[in-house]
Structure formats: C-alpha cells, structure tokens
Amino acid sequence: MRVELMKSMNRHYVLEMMYISKDGTISKRRIEVLQVGEVSFRVYCYLRKSNRTFTIDNVLALVPVIPSERMVI
Template sequence: MKEQLVKSMMRNQLVEIIYVAKNGEISKRKIKVIHVSNQSITAYCFVKKARRSFLIDNILSLLPVIRKERDNSN
C-alpha cells in the first residue's frame, strides 16, 4: 500500500481510497497525496476540501482516479 501511495504522489495522481476512521466509520475519499511517512500520509481531501492525515494501516483500498473522456454523442 505504501508503495502505491508513493507512486501516486510522484505521478501527481489523484486516488480514491476506502478508509476506516479511528471511530470505526468507513468513508470513501478522493485525495491527492502530498507526503508519505512510515505510518501515515498527508493528503488533500476533496471531500473535506482540506489537508488531512491518514494512517496507512487504515486504508482498505486504493484506486487511481481515471478522468473520463467527455461523451460526445448527441
């Protein structure tokens, strides 16, 4: 998981994570990773519109956000 987070940071790529908060609540977040440390990451969270910290062990899944092409059918 940590390697994927580092790659997304290096590529300046948005990712979507499923995260378990300390209180056990599960949330889906779209983030941009800013910094990766041993146990946590700092990222801009587009849901909260603010910089947030996430524990790496609490990230259940991570997927790159792929920008959809515009639908040109009329």
C-alpha cells in the same frame, strides 16, 4: 499500500480511498497524496476541501481516478 501511495504522489494521481477511522467508521474519499511517512500520509481531501493526515494501516482500498476523455468529431 505505502508503495502505491508513493507512486501516486510522484505521478500526481488522484485516488479514491476507502478508509476506516479509529472509531470504525468507513468513509470513501477522493484524495491527492502530498507526503508519505512511515506510518501516516498527508493528502489533499476533495471531500473536506483541506489537507488531512491518515494512517496507512487504516486504508482499506486505493483506486486511481481515471479522467474521462471526450472526443469531439
């Protein structure tokens, strides 16, 4: 999971993340990774509109958000 976080940080990808908190609550968030450490990582969370810190081991899934392109003909 750490490798995927590093790649998205270096490429400035926005990700959809499924995360389980300490109390067992599962949340889905749209994030942009700012910094990756050994056990945690800092992100900008679009849900809360602020910087947040998460534990890498609690991440259930990461999926890159692909911006839709519109073609005008």
